[in-house]
Amino acid sequence: MNWTAPQGTRADVPPVADERTLLEAWLDHHRQTLAMKCAGLTPEQLTRRSIEPSNLTLLGLVRHMAEVERSWFRRRVAGEPVDFLYCDPDTNPDGDFDDVDATNAKADFDVFARETELARTAVAGRSLEETFYHTRRQVQMSLRWVYLHMIEEYARHNGHADLLRQRIDGATGA
Template sequence: MTWTSPRPERLVPPPSGDERTQLEAWLDHHRQTLLVKCAGLTPEQLAARSVPPSTMSLLGLLRHMADVERSWFRRRIAGQDLPFLYSDVVDNPDGDFDDASPATAEADWDIFLNEVELARQTAEGRSLEDTFFHRQHEQEMDVRWVYLHMIEEYARHNGHADLLRERIDGVTGS
């Protein structure tokens, strides 16, 4: 039996609440939205590319967001010295998209889920005002900024995912 991507439960963010509750709920909603866009597809469908010359695919988006989760939460907020999962800034900067393969789809799905869980654990107990120094931008940034950026990053890529999914099997929706 061929693996197909599972359908996650997507929670609706609460209509009111404190800032932390809202930020976490909206980030989780966008994480789950990406998984919903990928749900029920075979590895080959997940790896299907958009339109040449683009190498964008749903699987590439999933891999990209796993690296983004790792980078912002574990590498930057927690200061962990971790390599990128799928790319090399010098030799293969777009490896998350370029190297997406049906052969690794199930493993990549699990890696994404694991990075999301590790990101949650990293943020737990940290204040939104906690800061870290971003070497590339050469400035202090706070945890609040990371939440807002992650929501924006997912929202943008979920728009890409809408189009990719519609191209694969005609499924549309929020």
């Protein structure tokens, strides 16, 4: 069986809702957009680099966002003692992008799906005003800030994903 990245669906963001509902809906919209940018591609296509010297690939973006979900929601907000998935800030800061391997594409997509679910669980029932101390930045941060940052992070990388996908097979949109 030849694996390809799964087809995704993207729910509409409600035009009127409370703040938490909108933040969660926009974050899910961007999560789903990244998945849609990868849909139907083979592992080899997902690991195709954009252009030298860039290390960007669609699979690298999926791995990066799994790492970012884990880091912000689980490690920082929820205080879970979780290890890094693909990179280490001291020894391999770009491992999520540099160490992509087509033979691991399905597993990496499974990790991304699992980390987004675990992120949802980690913040369920927490107030947007809840804070945590970010040790590297040495500042208190709120869950609200994390949601906004994650939306920004996905939006930026979804722009990269647009260009990568267009280079692979000419597909645009979504």
